[in-house]
Amino acid sequence: MADNETQKPSDDNVSGLIDTLTGPQKAAAILVAIGRPSASRLLKHFNAEDLRKLAGHARTLEPISPLDFEQLVKQFEDSFAEGAPVSEAAQRFEGLLREALPQDEADAVFEERVQPQLVQESVWAGLARLPIEGLQAYLADQHPQIIAYIVSKLPSDLAARIFVGLPPQLRSAVVQRSLHIGNVAPAAADLLEDVLRRDLLGRSDAGPVKAHHGQIANIFNQLDRQEMEELMASLKDLSQDDISRIKAKLFNFEDIERLSQRARLLLFDEVQTEQIATALRGADSALQETVLSSLSTRGRRMVESELAAEQGNITSQNIADARRTVARIAIDLSERGIITLDSGEDTE
Template sequence: MSTAIAAFNDHRTLTGPEKVAALLLAMGKPLASRLLKHFDPGELKTITRSAAALGAVPITALETLVEELAQQFSRGVDLRGTAAEVEHLLGGVLPPEQVAEIMSDVLGSSNSSTWVRLSGLPEADLAAYVGKEHPQTAALILARLTPEAAAKTLAILPRESRNALTRRMLALRPVSEATIKILENKLRDDLLNGPPRDAGANSQGRVADILNRMEPEQAEDVLSSIAEAKPVDAAALRSKMFSFNDVVNLPAKSKSVLFDRVPTEQLTMALRGTDATFRDSVLAALGARARRLIENELNGEGGSAKEIAAARRAISTTVLQLSSLGEIELTAEAA
């Protein structure tokens, strides 16, 4: 090892952590993984910083340091230590959360921490965003989210989009760091950094979403209070709100799309306690088989008031999600 160190010193003096980082990067992930497990978190951060800033190491110095890997570098390609390389090296050895913490500490607010923060956003927001992007860009975004966040986002996308994006994710080719950097900057500007340009509209949307999840009597009381001081805001909030009772006012096409997404048992539960006119209006939008199934279930008893209210809120939430994705219209005039 002393000969190897001397060879390195002929080029420039490397610190101990830099030498370790160079060796680990030269070993490759399978062999390096065995060693990384023996470092404590503090040592891992030190090595990660060194690897991220290592830069180019001449092939001659590298061959001297790791003679047993000379065959791997016989084509004369220099080694370059980058943040992406060391993040890849850590992946699979440590839990994703620990990798994200280490890389965030090394890189500040860039790279992995951006995707961790994006993965923490509501899936409805992510779905609405990727739904407006080019499919290839959307696939790249989904592929870099955490698996859990990507799965939840895909789950509320239209079936055709979900399947197409998954196929694109399978076929993704490596993307340059410069391209990823541009994408990250755009995502931070659009989704993470401060209030967007339409902050007022977004605030109304968030408040409307909160009101939609409250008990109807409570929501109406809040709206009445807002109307006394800000009638325009109250009217805007009402236009963004949707309750289960509004289902019958949806255009026929929107009803068809909605009931195709809502589980039969959830719709059955939500219809309990409704009057015959309302029930018939909803059932008329279903296929014959689904209608008979629900009618048979409704003939029996079942479901507490709490379960019925939860089912109705869930359907209202689904309506708003589908509307935000542009899959359904809430009014016949806009259809």
């Protein structure tokens, strides 16, 4: 009798505790209790929003004893023999999610809801979507130092188009300042970005970035050979040291001939056959032979077959893009220390 009276309050206490949990809290508790293998299989059936909600409810769980879990399992009409106590439900639930989901999806579930810096689009992303003509017209009225900073924050291909559209004298001044631009005070960067939003985007992020010879060369490498040569010729105000350091980092498709045979073999191992064939369209016979001699026997036959066929719908833009792709791969291999881009002066 005494035993029964002692047991009854305990049962009531257990029932009362479980009854205070919400449905999502109970679901989170069950997932934690059944262990990682089983929970991992179940979690894959939830969408991202459901997982966020469950993760949030898991954080609110109080420590749950095995007796509490027995009552909870009965409510779910399942056949668990024994539940596992949870004293750190939030951490264990996060562990389950991270085991069951790819890292990027799990990170998205647990990232903080309030991230002001991600709410507003970067001013640089906004500028990159503007019509190039309007952006060039605006920049042409700015001080070269301002232009240099703005260009240093934009993608290289967009920066290249801006450079080409600037008047020659202004272009030279901008390049000179871009080479030696230093850290920009956060307050000044914030102010400039606010002005750009107001003037160009009609609607505040900061972060100074250094722009040196490598970045300028990367911009120039987005141009075709004629544009690159015209731009280099306009840089009369630069010191010989600056010009030499830029030239050392310049590379386009025609410069493949200055690579060593070993470097060419490594380069074309990284390039798709179709891109090689497209890039060789319209190239002089000497350059074609240089490239073809760097391919495997099978690769050479495939490229020669492509070149012998009609050009079809391959445009001059397709050819230019393929050549830039090959040049970018060469530059990437050089930056990784796999090959060396010997300068023209070194080969003469």
